[in-house]
Amino acid sequence: GAVTLPSGDKTTADRPPFSSSAFLPLAVPTSSRLAVTLNSPPVSPGDSRSHWSTVHRSLHFLLSPCKQEATRSPTELSSDGVRAEIGVKSGLHVWEVVWRPEHRGTHAVVGISRQDCPLQSSGYNVLVGADSQSWGWELKTNQLWHGGAKTAQTPLLIPERVLLVLDADAGTLGFVVNGSFLGVAFKDLPRDVELFPAVSSVRGGACIRLRYMNGDPPSLMALCGLSIRQNLGQKRLKHMDKLPLPPFLQRCLASSH
Incomplete structure (x- = not known):
C-alpha cells in the first residue's frame, strides 16, 4: 500500500526552488542501517547495477553506450518506460536517479517495478504505478501511484537528483531529496521476488540517468x-x-x- 508522504508546511512555496531547506521539515529519522548505507562511499560508477536494461524498455527509449542514460525519442501519444538491468530480492539498496526538471513533462515517474510491469502504452499516462506490479512517485505533481490509484500530495519543486531507497527485506520504498529521507512512501512490497528501479516518461528528449549507490548488509x-x-x-x-x-x-x- 501507499503511505502519504509529508506535504510540507505552508511556507514551502515561498522558499527558493530546490532549496534543501524546503525538505528539512519533511525529513524523518533514518535507521542506523540506512544511515550507514547513505554515508558509505558509492560503488564504482561502472557497476552493472547502474545499467538500464536493453531488453526491458520501450523502443522509444534509447540507451547511451554505457547504458546509464536513457533518452526518450520525440513520440506523440505514447507513454514509455524502462527498467534497470539488474533487480534485487533482498537487502537495503539505494539508487540515484538524475532527471532534470525541464525534461519531465506532464508524467515523470520514478519508482520500483516487478519484471512484468507494462513499459509502453498509447496516450500520455503514468506507467510506473499504473498496475499492481509497480510503485511510482510522479515528480511534477508529487503524487504516489500504485495499482492505478494515486495519493495526492501538496506539489513540491523536486530537484534533478532523487535517491530511491528500497528495503527488499521489509518490503518498503522511500525517497531521499537534498539529503532528507522523506520516510516510507510505499509498504507491503512483495518479498523474495526481483524488484527493479524503473521510470516512465511522456516527454520527447527526456534524459534520465541511473546510478547504483550502495547496499547492505553494512559491515x-x-x-x-x-x-x-x-x-x-x-x-x-x-x-x-x-x-x-x-x-x-x-x-x-x-x-x-
Missing part, C-alpha cells in the same frame, strides 16, 4: 563507526585521535567521517 565496522561518531557528537569529532583505539581503527574512523 560491523561501519556500524560501530557510526555509533562512535553519533556518541561523540559533531563538536567532538575532531578529537577522535584522542580515543584509546589502535591506529588502524583511528584511520578507519577518520576515512569514514
Whole structure:
C-alpha cells in the first residue's frame, strides 16, 4: 500500500526552488542501517547495477553506450518506460536517479517495478504505478501511484537528483531529496521476488540517468563507526585521535567521517 508522504508546511512555496531547506521539515529519522548505507562511499560508477536494461524498455527509449542514460525519442501519444538491468530480492539498496526538471513533462515517474510491469502504452499516462506490479512517485505533481490509484500530495519543486531507497527485506520504498529521507512512501512490497528501479516518461528528449549507490548488509565496522561518531557528537569529532583505539581503527574512523 501507499503511505502519504509529508506535504510540507505552508511556507514551502515561498522558499527558493530546490532549496534543501524546503525538505528539512519533511525529513524523518533514518535507521542506523540506512544511515550507514547513505554515508558509505558509492560503488564504482561502472557497476552493472547502474545499467538500464536493453531488453526491458520501450523502443522509444534509447540507451547511451554505457547504458546509464536513457533518452526518450520525440513520440506523440505514447507513454514509455524502462527498467534497470539488474533487480534485487533482498537487502537495503539505494539508487540515484538524475532527471532534470525541464525534461519531465506532464508524467515523470520514478519508482520500483516487478519484471512484468507494462513499459509502453498509447496516450500520455503514468506507467510506473499504473498496475499492481509497480510503485511510482510522479515528480511534477508529487503524487504516489500504485495499482492505478494515486495519493495526492501538496506539489513540491523536486530537484534533478532523487535517491530511491528500497528495503527488499521489509518490503518498503522511500525517497531521499537534498539529503532528507522523506520516510516510507510505499509498504507491503512483495518479498523474495526481483524488484527493479524503473521510470516512465511522456516527454520527447527526456534524459534520465541511473546510478547504483550502495547496499547492505553494512559491515560491523561501519556500524560501530557510526555509533562512535553519533556518541561523540559533531563538536567532538575532531578529537577522535584522542580515543584509546589502535591506529588502524583511528584511520578507519577518520576515512569514514
